[in-house]
Amino acid sequence: MKRRDFINHIGASTLSLAVLHETFAHDDHDDDDDDRVKNAPITIPTNTGVSGRVIVVGGGMAGTTAAKYLRLWGGVDVDVTLVEPNAVYYSNIFSNMVLTGERTLSQITFNYNTLISKYGVKLETSAVTNIDPIGKNVQLDNGKTLAYDRIILAPGIDFDPLPLSGTADNQANILHAWKAGAQTTALKAQIQSMTKKDTFIMTIPPKPFRCPPGPYERACVVADYLKRVKGGGKVIILDANSGIQAQPTNFTNAFNNTYKGIITYVPGATINSIDANTGTVNTAMGSFKGKVINAIPTHKAGSLITQSGIGLANTGGGRWAGVNVLSYESTAVPNVHIIGDASSTTQPKAGHIANAEAKVCVDAIIKLFRGETVNQSPITNSSCFTPITKTTASWLSVVFRYDPATATMLPAGKGVVESNGASKDFHEDMLKWFDNLMSDTFA
Ligand SMILES: Cc1cc2nc3c(=O)[nH]c(=O)nc-3n(C[C@H](O)[C@H](O)[C@H](O)COP(=O)(O)OP(=O)(O)OC[C@H]3O[C@@H](n4cnc5c(N)ncnc54)[C@H](O)[C@@H]3O)c2cc1C
Incomplete structure (x- = not known):
């Protein structure tokens, strides 16, 4: 697929990202112009006729966007408080490139200053510990209680424990680095300590997991690093799923050709146990030994959802929150x-x-605050760029439309589209896509 086709594919989306429409449009722009646009003062509208108190929990990709756009679209009388325990956000996106030295952790670190200064969002640097849906308030771990008219929860994910054995020190060396931050830095050090005789083992949990192409992307960038910097090495992917979960053509090509002799892909490799002392992973497909074990545990919704005690985790065997995708209101509360x-x-x-x-x-x-019916035909879209080598990338894109018959978001048009291989142009596009997405979220 060419750039123009890509834009046509994603251009069907209306409510979704301004970011996407800008992704390639910046090609002809001067960088100074871009900076002036990004830093231009924003006037929060005063005449929307909307008022209400909204608490947003979690200052990641979802929550930060929501806090910003509640003010931008809702106006000055929508009182927005973002509750987030960390002073900064480390982006998971591009964190695989930190592992191999293509980016630094500081280059993927974002703060909430603009959200406060430009959009008038209030920030509580704290965690929500309890939700009272009857009293419509939340307790924070700094002792405060905050009242809301509506609350948005965006706490991301948590993990099941891994079946680990071995000394505490050796167990502590088994990292996931699937939430960017300290583990990203620690896994980077482990990868750097490898020689061309060593093996990197990555385990992929059963779906659903965050970023379907992410683990396969990590395998590629680690293989690229070992090949370029260490002169060789092995990467074994132990996938609990029956096959590659995203961009199957591009990743199969990367594993079988670009990284032939380096990457071994093993589907159906459900983990039975991991011996941290010997670096052995025992799976349904046999036992594998490596110097670095990067084990990504099975996912579930952030613990605020699963432990709330108010029934929010009502799907997937009590692991995820069911929502009405017209409004993302909980189907339980x-x-x-x-x-x-x-x-x-x-x-x-x-x-x-x-x-x-x-x-x-x-x-x-905003429509609910106005007493209006919510949009009955929302459209969303997703794009994922994937570095395959230090200088090339591939991508996938999909547009979702609301399907009234099933009350779900279904892929529209051509469905999930993956790029025709990896290229340097796509790598350049990836850098612009990231800057635009992060600026649409945090700036
Ligand atoms: C290696 C990797 C690569 C990726 N690459 C891509 C990519 O190329 N493209 C893409 O689209 N996606 C990518 N992703 C996925 C993406 O990072 C996540 O899907 C996204 O961050 C989800 O956003 P979120 O807001 O739900 O969760 P998060 O971004 O994780 O944010 C959750 C926030 O909630 C806070 N929180 C949790 N509990 C509480 C509480 N009780 N009180 C207050 N705050 C709380 C946390 O501190 C955190 O800041 C990647 C992920 C990984 C791991």
């Missing part, structure tokens, strides 16, 4: 909306679509 990875929908768990979900949710909340 009124006035509580769940967006991003923690919700259970037919859409992927990804940052790009979390941004789009946030906008659908915000639009619905």
Whole structure:
């Protein structure tokens, strides 16, 4: 697929990203012009006729977008408080490139200053510990209680424990680095300590997991690093799923050709146990030994959802939050909306679509505050760019439309489209896509 086709494919989306429309449009622009546009003062509208108190929990891809757009679209009388325990956000997107030194952690670190100064969002640097849906308030771990008219929960994911054995020190060396931050830095050090005789083992949990192409992308960039910097090495992918979960053509090509002799892909490799002392992973497909074990555990919604005690985790065997995708309101608890990875929908768990979900949710909340019916035909989209080598990337893109018959978001048009291989042009596009997505979320 060429650039123009890509834009046509994703251009069907209306409510979704301004980001997407800008992704390639910046080609002809001067960087100074871009900076002036990004830094231009924003006037929050005063005449929307909308008022209400909204608490947004979680300052990641979904929550930050929601907080910003509640003010931008809702106006000055929508009182928005973002609750997030961390002072900064480390982007998972591009964190695989930190592992191999293509980016630094500081280059993928974002803060909430603009959200406060430009959009008038209030920030509580704290975690929500309890939700009272009857009293419509939340407790924070700094002792405060905050009242809401509507609340948006975007706490991301948590993990099941891994079946680990071995000393505590050796167990602590088994990292997932699937939430960017300290583990990203630690896994980077482990990869750097490898020689061309060593093996990197990565385990992929059963779906659903965040960023369907993410683990395969990681395998590629680690293989690229070992090949370029160490002169060789092995990468074994132990996938609990029956096959590659995203961009199957591009990744099969990368594993069989670009990284022939380096990457071994093993589907159906459900993990039975991991011996951290010997670096052995025992799976349904046999036992594998490596120097570095990067084990990504089985996912579930952020613990705020599963431990709330108010029935939010009502799908997937109590692991995920069911939502009405017209508004992202919980199917269990009124006035509580769940967006991003923690919700259970037919859409992927990804940052790009979390941004789009946030906008659908915000639009619905504003309409609900006005006493109007929410949009009955929302459209969202997702794109994922994937570095395959240091200089090339591939991508996938999908547009989702609401299907009234099933009350779900279904892929529209050509469905999930993957790029025709990896290229340097796509790598350049990837850098612009990231800057636009992060600026649409945090700036
Ligand atoms: C290696 C990797 C690569 C990826 N690449 C891509 C990509 O190329 N494209 C793409 O679209 N997606 C990608 N993703 C996926 C993307 O990062 C996630 O899907 C996205 O971050 C989900 O957004 P979220 O807001 O739901 O969760 P998060 O971004 O994880 O944010 C959750 C936030 O909630 C906060 N929180 C949790 N509990 C509480 C509480 N009780 N109180 C207050 N705050 C709380 C957390 O501190 C966190 O800041 C990638 C992921 C990984 C791991």
